[in-house]
Structure formats: C-alpha cells, structure tokens
Amino acid sequence: MKRRDAIRNLTGASLLPLLGALAGLTPATANARVAAAFEAKTTQEALAALFPDAEVQPSEALTLIAPDIAENGTAVPLTIRSTLENIDYVAVFATGNPWALTAAYKLTELTAPPLSLRVKLGKTQDVVVIARADGKLYSSTRHIQVSVGGCGG
Amino acid sequence: MTTPSIKARIQLGDNGVATVRTLIAHPMLIERNDPKTGARLPAHFIEEVEVTLNGKTAVSLECGQAVSTNPLVSFELRSVKTGDVIGIRWRDNQGKSDAGDFPVV
Numbered sequence: 001m002k003r004r005d006a007i008r009n010l011t012g013a014s015l016l017p018l019l020g021a022l023a024g025l026t027p028a029t030a031n032a033r034v035a036a037a038f039e040a041k042t043t044q045e046a047l048a049a050l051f052p053d054a055e056v057q058p059s060e061a062l063t064l065i066a067p068d069i070a071e072n073g074t075a076v077p078l079t080i081r082s083t084l085e086n087i088d089y090v091a092v093f094a095t096g097n098p099w100a101l102t103a104a105y106k107l108t109e110l111t112a113p114p115l116s117l118r119v120k121l122g123k124t125q126d127v128v129v130i131a132r133a134d135g136k137l138y139s140s141t142r143h144i145q146v147s148v149g150g151c152g153g
Numbered sequence: 154m155t156t157p158s159i160k161a162r163i164q165l166g167d168n169g170v171a172t173v174r175t176l177i178a179h180p181m182l183i184e185r186n187d188p189k190t191g192a193r194l195p196a197h198f199i200e201e202v203e204v205t206l207n208g209k210t211a212v213s214l215e216c217g218q219a220v221s222t223n224p225l226v227s228f229e230l231r232s233v234k235t236g237d238v239i240g241i242r243w244r245d246n247q248g249k250s251d252a253g254d255f256p257v258v
Contacts, residue, residue, distance in 0.1 A: 075221040110211035118221040
C-alpha cells in the first residue's frame, strides 16, 4: 500500500459508522477516552476514541525520524520533529502492533518537539504520528522494516 | 542526578531551551503468554510520565504497552533558567510510582 493510501484509509475509516457502536461505549471524560484509545486494537479505533470527529491531514511540517530497517524490534528509536506552532497533543500509533496506540504526549506552552522515545514493534509496519495544533490534526507516516519482532516479552 | 528509578540529564542551551533526557528503570512488560506454560501473563507498564517545571506541568506522556523496556524519553523545555527545578514523576498500571526533582545547573 502506498503511504498516501494508508493515510487516506486511516482518515476515511475514522468516519465509518461501524465505530458508532464503540463511541456509544466511550465515556465522555477525556481520561476515559484516552484509556479507551489505549485499549483499542487498531489504529482506526484508537484514533476514533482519541479524536472522535476530527479530520487528519498529512503534513510536511511534521516529521517522524526513525530507522528504515530496525534490527531489533524491542527498542526502535523514534524522534518527532515539527515546524508547526502551538502543538498541544502528539500521538504515536504502531499500526501493526496488537494495541496500536503506543504513546501520547500532552504538551504545554513550556514544551515543543523534538520529542523522542523508544518503542517496541512486533513486525514490519507503518508508524503514524498525529499532532494536534490549533485544533487541527496533522499526520506523518513512516514504514519501518523490523528484522526481529519486539513483542515477545 | 538520580533517584532509584529515574535518571535525568539536563542540558541548558541558548535562549532558555533545555534538552532533557530521562531514563526510567522499568520492565515495561506487555500482556503475553508464558512460553513454557501458555498461561496469560499480565502487563506491567508505565501509564503516565509527568514532567513539571517549577511545579507547573510542562509535558505529560501517556504510554501504552509498546514503549520499550527502561524508557528513554527526551524532550525540550522552553523558558528554563539556572536554578529552576524539573520534576519527573511516573506511575504504572500496578500502582507503583516514583518521583524525582532535578535542579537545572
């Protein structure tokens, strides 16, 4: 699948009515929404739980720096950079992991990207970063090839 | 600068931007099957890391199970000056937590 198609699928699917059932179960408070997002198995479900009806657009202003080939999936270094202003939320999704949502940063005016952390990737997959700036969602995707999976322990 | 589980390195650069790298000692176990018995083993992972600057929340990171063992997290803080205190606190899904204060020098 091409990168652009992947993003389009992601944004399109978040609007699908089948997620309505999930939304019915989702408690209204922000904390419970985040908890539900971390429980969600797929990127679409997690995205719908975090940002119920927002539209995501790919952006050149947001970049995810990661190795193209990760020798060892247990610790893949990711760095998120951006030239966007007023970013208040950054979420990292590992689309091929058993639980897609990996990490979510809440930023204040005291912080801004670059942000970095190390994640486990179970297999070769796309990693998607979504940042919220001024109420709009921007995404950046990177395909990471994993030689040895990182979900064994 | 360390506490039992948190190490932090803070580099204060020009115009008040401080680069903070923190290493938290934690197993970060995912929910999985025991390879020998096949029993389901529970997850044990950090749910939240909160960073404060002089007591005011600067960034909070919510983690899923897929954050690596011994999380190494780095970020930049703005408007930091010498003498400020950066607090780092974590809490895991089994109720354990740790916190440390790291002065900026």
